[in-house]
Amino acid sequence: MGSLKLENVKKSFGQVDVLKGIDLDVTDGEFVVFVGPSGCGKSTLLRIIAGLEDATAGHVRIDGQAVNATPPARRGIAMVFQTYALYPHLTVRNNMGLGLKQAGAPAAEIDTRIKAASAMLSLEPYLERRPAELSGGQRQRVAIGRAVVREPKLFLFDEPLSNLDAALRVNTRLEIAQLHRRLSATMIYVTHDQVEAMTLADKIVVLNAGRIEQIGAPMELYNSPANDFVAGFIGSPKMNFIDGARLGETARTIGVRPEHLTVDTASGAWKGTVIHAEHLGADTNLYLDCEKAGLLTVRIFGVYDAEPGATLFVTPDPERTYRFDADGRTMK
Numbered sequence: 001m002g003s004l005k006l007e008n009v010k011k012s013f014g015q016v017d018v019l020k021g022i023d024l025d026v027t028d029g030e031f032v033v034f035v036g037p038s039g040c041g042k043s044t045l046l047r048i049i050a051g052l053e054d055a056t057a058g059h060v061r062i063d064g065q066a067v068n069a070t071p072p073a074r075r076g077i078a079m080v081f082q083t084y085a086l087y088p089h090l091t092v093r094n095n096m097g098l099g100l101k102q103a104g105a106p107a108a109e110i111d112t113r114i115k116a117a118s119a120m121l122s123l124e125p126y127l128e129r130r131p132a133e134l135s136g137g138q139r140q141r142v143a144i145g146r147a148v149v150r151e152p153k154l155f156l157f158d159e160p161l162s163n164l165d166a167a168l169r170v171n172t173r174l175e176i177a178q179l180h181r182r183l184s185a186t187m188i189y190v191t192h193d194q195v196e197a198m199t200l201a202d203k204i205v206v207l208n209a210g211r212i213e214q215i216g217a218p219m220e221l222y223n224s225p226a227n228d229f230v231a232g233f234i235g236s237p238k239m240n241f242i243d244g245a246r247l248g249e250t251a252r253t254i255g256v257r258p259e260h261l262t263v264d265t266a267s268g269a270w271k272g273t274v275i276h277a278e279h280l281g282a283d284t285n286l287y288l289d290c291e292k293a294g295l296l297t298v299r300i301f302g303v304y305d306a307e308p309g310a311t312l313f314v315t316p317d318p319e320r321t322y323r324f325d326a327d328g329r330t331m332k
Helices: 044-050 093-103 105-121 136-148 166-183 193-199 217-225 228-233
Strands: 005-013 016-026 032-036 059-060 077-080 154-158 185-193 203-208 212-216 240-243 252-254 261-264 270-279 283-290 293-300 311-316 322-323
Touching: 005 044, 016 044, 016 212, 032 044, 032 193, 044 077, 044 154, 044 185, 044 217, 093 105, 093 136, 105 136, 154 166, 166 193, 185 193, 193 217, 203 217, 203 228, 212 217, 212 228, 217 322, 228 322, 240 293, 261 293, 270 293, 283 311, 283 322
Parallel strands: 032 185, 032 203, 077 154, 154 185
Antiparallel strands: 005 016, 005 059, 203 212, 240 252, 252 322, 261 311, 270 283, 270 311, 283 293
C-alpha cells in the first residue's frame, strides 16, 4: 500500500549537484528518517518524493509505479511542513477537511474521517476554534490531522518539530510515534536532530553532501557506524575523536563515545584537567583536557562533583573503542 523505491535519484541546481545518486527501498509500514546536517539534501529529496521538485535524473516509484511525471495531488502522499500552513480564517474542522472537500468527498465521509483523526490526536475540544486560538503544538497536531484524514499511501514530514519548544517537541514526537503504530502507515521524516531520528525511526538514512553515508536501524548506526561521519553524527554528546598518532596507534583516528569513558581520581589511561562540568541531574558531562588524548567529553550517569582545574584520569572501554582509516572508514 505504501512502498517507496528511489533509483539513482540526482538533483542539480545549475552547476551545483545537490543529490548525487540516491538509492533507497522503503517497505510498506516503515518509519524512515532522513537525517543529516543543513545542506545535505534531505529536504530536497523529500520534495522530489512529494513531486514539489523534479529530479534531474533517476526514478521515484510508489507502490512499484514510476511517479516522476505524476503531479503531487495524484501521488497518494500527504505532507506535514515545518510551518503549519493552516488557513487562519477556517476552523480546525474545516482546515482538516478542506482537502477532502476539494477532492469531492461526500460530507458524511469527511465528517467521519475528521472525527476519527481528531480523536486520535486529542483535537475534539478544538474543532470549532481557529488557528490563532491554538498553541503551537495544537496547530502542528491540526496539520498532522489534515494529513491523516487523507489516508495517504505515504506520510511525509519536513522537520515538523523545529518551531516547537523543547517540551512540545517531546510531546509531539510521542504523538507521531503513537500515530505510526495506530495507522501502520509508511512515514518518511526529515530532521537534522539525531535524537528525533533515534527515537522515531525503524530505519535511519544518514545523508551528507548529497550522498547516503549509511542506512540502518538506530542502534545499528550507534553500535556499528560505517565511518567517522556517521559515528560523529549519531550519539549525544557526540563521539570523541583522537589523533591515532598521539596514542601510538596505526589507525588515523580513534573514536570513543563519552559514555564509554570512565573516570578515576587516582589512576587511568589518560591524565586530564577538568575544563567544565555540566550537571544535568540524571547525567553529568565533563570536559577534560588530557595530555595524550586532547579535549574529551565524558558522560557520567548520575551526579558527579568535579570542579574546573581538578585532575582526573580517564580510561576508554577497549570493547567500545572505534578505529578509522585515512579515508574515515571504520576499521574492522
